[in-house]
Amino acid sequence: MRAALYIDCDSIEAKAVPVIYEDIIRTDKLVICKMFNSDKDDDSFMESAGRFRIQDCMHGEYKVSSAMVALAVEVMADAALSKPERIYIATGDSLTVPLLNKLRLTDIEVVVAGPCDADKILVNSAQRYMYIDVLAGEKCTADIPDIGDIAKEIYSVSSYYKGQGRDAVMEQVYEGVVRRYPDFDVRNYGYTHLDTFVENNVSGVKVYTDENGVTKLTLVDDREEIDTFAYEYMTGRGYKIDDMAELLDAIRSRFPGFAMENYGYHTDYGFILSFSKFEIWENKGIKMKRTFKLSESGE
Template sequence: MVEEKRFAVLIDADNVSAKYIKNILDEITNYGVATYKRIYADWTKPNTSSWKDVLLENSVTPIQQYGYTVGKNATDSAMIIDAMDILYSGNVDGFCIVSSDSDFTKLSSRLRESGMLVVGMGERKTPKPFIASCNQFKYLDVLAESENQIAADNSSGQRTDGSKTEGDSQADKTSKASKNSTDKNDKTMTDINTIKMAIIKMVNEIDDEDQSMNIGELGSRLVKRYPDFDVRNYGDTKLSKFLKKFDFLDMHTKGAEGTSLWVSLKHNPTEQESHAEAAKPAKTQKVRKRTYNKKKKTQ
């Protein structure tokens, strides 16, 4: 039996809503088991009341930290000190830092230097430096939208005459809301065109005769290059469905049982070049000034 990785889940209650608690704990189970579950805030403030009920239900330990000065956030320092104490205890294999605050960028980098697997979680508003400092980063609002979509799809149905039921109508509303949210111009989320360019480059660099790559390896490389890469950010639930959207990719199976999925570029150089050009940012052309030589007057 493979031993699960042990994680310390540290939550900044000042920058994360209580509605995401289930998404946080469910997501970390994909990586291992949460041995530490702590949340930091000044619990005397009224804006933390929404957390109090969910903490008991999910066995999360609240850490009280008073603000020493008005306008200063003392909870960040307490969270950073605890993280370093846990690191030196040697009891964990990774950390889950839950915050939309860039103040934890240095902490994340320091934990990675010590060989820790760092999973960051926050909303789309999270600054890019903190996202880049993590091994992987998950957008909590995207996770919540994806879960709501699945729940709406499961509750939907059709009548015998083929007309939509009320549940199905609700599923359509949820799908549209999720799509509109995903289609927004997020400054921090990795753009889909950047992902396309990376896939083309990765597959082109393969030295095999058929130039094909296992989709598991492709997904792993994309996460290493872009910590916030997650197919749910683009409205999909599986990597295979996400890759099928790209018409420049050919998906096929390999192996004796034919269960392993592989991708390769379609043998159409013109099409590949057009996708690569479409993904590149528009270049500004320099306008050359014309110079006119004045003719000398002859006397």
């Protein structure tokens, strides 16, 4: 993918430059590289940054000016004229937030590479946020999303595509999660591949590769397990509860990402009535049908 890199030298340490650069060129072709520094001691910064092979870029250059203003002007100009497919901005300064908001009006993906202690407003304004500390192989000190929340979101995205009649491509799952959690990166949790992360942390889904070599996620048919759990739950509650929401909440807690739509139901009533042993009472409660209650007592 054709990409552009803009480095705010006022908020990014020189030693981070080669780390960011090397990570980008693993997947993208850098056609624009620009650095912005309010400090006139540009030779010192370049030496500390290791000059990071900036000559490898098609239009590499080093710019010295009022950093933030110049950066914003150059990014918008290049977005309009050079039209890179992806823009990387290395910064820890939340003053770039208005620029990030403007870039959302374009069809260019924007990735911010910044420190772990960056303001959350910067992290959440990015389409994707990479922690420089993690790129450097160091432990991230940021308040990253809980792994359980990520697992639920992955299941939810997979459920959406299942509802559309197809399995989710892993790339679609990643994009869906990042829309909600811009700083999601499996490396934040000690993994190197998303499929490994999913296999170890997300229940109710299965990773597979189709005949075209595309990695996809499919939902595991766990209806039988849900039925067993629901019947055991009701038995433990004396065969009757006053509000069906109690059982639904218990199912959601036991099966992260549970959505009744995956089983063809769009109302609580319809889903509850799909259990052969249950009936609804007083319009919103659930009780075990007498036949099943007696048979289980006999056992």
